[in-house]
Amino acid sequence: MSIPFVDIAIIGGGPGGLALAQGLKKNGIDTAVFERDPVRADYVQGFRMRIRQRGIDALQANLPPYLFQAFLDTLGLAPTENLILDESFERLEDIGQASREPEDTHIEKSVSRITLRQILLSGLDNILHTGKHFERYGALPDSTVVAHFTDGSAVRTNLLVGADGAGSAVRRQLLPDLKSIDTGVRRLAGKISLDVAARHDISPLLTEFNTNIRPRDGRGLMITSHRVDPSAHARHDFIGAEDPGHRDIPGFHFNNSTSYTWWNTAYDTDELGPDDVLEQLDGTGLLQTLLQRIGHWDERILKLIRHSDPSTVAFLKVKSSTPGAQWQTGPVTLLGDAIHAMTYFRALGGNTALYDTGLLVRELVAARHQGKPLLAAVNDYENAMREHGYEAVRSSLSAMQRNVGANRPLKSVPAL
Numbered sequence: 001m002s003i004p005f006v007d008i009a010i011i012g013g014g015p016g017g018l019a020l021a022q023g024l025k026k027n028g029i030d031t032a033v034f035e036r037d038p039v040r041a042d043y044v045q046g047f048r049m050r051i052r053q054r055g056i057d058a059l060q061a062n063l064p065p066y067l068f069q070a071f072l073d074t075l076g077l078a079p080t081e082n083l084i085l086d087e088s089f090e091r092l093e094d095i096g097q098a099s100r101e102p103e104d105t106h107i108e109k110s111v112s113r114i115t116l117r118q119i120l121l122s123g124l125d126n127i128l129h130t131g132k133h134f135e136r137y138g139a140l141p142d143s144t145v146v147a148h149f150t151d152g153s154a155v156r157t158n159l160l161v162g163a164d165g166a167g168s169a170v171r172r173q174l175l176p177d178l179k180s181i182d183t184g185v186r187r188l189a190g191k192i193s194l195d196v197a198a199r200h201d202i203s204p205l206l207t208e209f210n211t212n213i214r215p216r217d218g219r220g221l222m223i224t225s226h227r228v229d230p231s232a233h234a235r236h237d238f239i240g241a242e243d244p245g246h247r248d249i250p251g252f253h254f255n256n257s258t259s260y261t262w263w264n265t266a267y268d269t270d271e272l273g274p275d276d277v278l279e280q281l282d283g284t285g286l287l288q289t290l291l292q293r294i295g296h297w298d299e300r301i302l303k304l305i306r307h308s309d310p311s312t313v314a315f316l317k318v319k320s321s322t323p324g325a326q327w328q329t330g331p332v333t334l335l336g337d338a339i340h341a342m343t344y345f346r347a348l349g350g351n352t353a354l355y356d357t358g359l360l361v362r363e364l365v366a367a368r369h370q371g372k373p374l375l376a377a378v379n380d381y382e383n384a385m386r387e388h389g390y391e392a393v394r395s396s397l398s399a400m401q402r403n404v405g406a407n408r409p410l411k412s413v414p415a416l
Contacts, residue, residue, distance in 0.1 A: 012164035016336035023062030023361035039245030055351035058358035251311020283310030340389035
């Protein structure tokens with residue numbers, strides 16, 4: 001049986017893999033995306049992504065104009081003002097707060113990850129192949145590689161791109177000694193719709209600002225909002241008000257046309273309870289655990305947590321890649337979280353993955369349309385990707401240590 005061939009094969013249909021496919025398609029380069037899951041229903045899928053200039057630039061370069069316009073039209077509005085309160089709801093002076101980065105952060109813009117995925121999926125019907133669980137790849141004498149899938153199928157390609165996330169199977173084969181690290185930080189996060197917040201008379205100080213709760217002792221709580229205009233979705237009929245694949249999931253977590261306030265808090269391992277216990281709790285149980293921990297806080301804060309939608313509440317072990325890996329360029333490369341997964345602190349991960357796609361598309365255009373040797377193009381991409389990606393990893397780890405470390409080292413975090 002002959003093995004089908006595609007010029008560029010992408011493993012993983014997350015934002016990075018899909019944005020790369022859009023950019024290659026836009027430039028007339030043969031590509032295909034192979035995604036394991038027919039519907040993405042992972043934890044972060046229901047949360048917003050803060051937008052930075054690097055992400056905007058990559059999307060503008062990769063998307064056809066009508067899709068980039070859809071992206072702009074459906075952006076959510078985030079608060080632009082910061083507020084710091086203690087656990088008694090008293091306002092604190094902003095001392096020692098990290099400086100804002102106006103050249104890189106569009107503080108008022110955020111995007112639903114679901115909406116972004118819907119945009120990136122548009123027009124890829126013959127390019128995206130779901131139900132394809134990558135197993136391994138093998139090199140051939142002609143410098144191509146064959147990607148094998150667990151269903152017995154395979155595809156031959158000039159370049160295999162691992163865009164399959166922090167647990168990347170492509171990375172495990174390419175760089176078997178490179179492991180992700182458990183930072184020792186445990187995150188709890190949830191959402192409350194703004195309609196529910198209004199119904200329960202939640203203080204506007206918790207819905208109209210980027211609010212940090214900084215208790216005199218214990219862990220802090222970050223609160224922000226994501227306001228969307230449902231009519232903007234209606235103007236683009238390829239963006240559903242609610243992703244069809246999520247209709248049977250209770251709660252509003254996977255509804256991308258509902259405005260909400262979002263909160264998150266982070267603890268060290270075992271502070272809230274053993275991992276194996278917390279991982280078994282549903283959203284209601286996690287809310288009760290948190291409320292027991294902060295029960296002495298002001299009732300106005302507790303009310304926000306108490307009325308959060310349990311379907312949106314999840315426990316997450318915060319992990320990171322180890323920055324600095326080098327390898328010899330070949331017909332297999334990596335993109336996004338597959339090589340530089342990072343903590344959520346500083347909100348760099350999604351934008352950094354998108355930036356990768358802009359770098360790689362540019363190099364592959366040079367290889368396919370301007371005569372640049374493919375391996376030289378991939379090598380230049382990898383050098384640029386490592387430079388900005390590893391710096392983002394280090395920056396996010398430093399921010400995590402400042403926010404959660406309490407002046408003491410956290411488990412397993414490498415020296416920066």
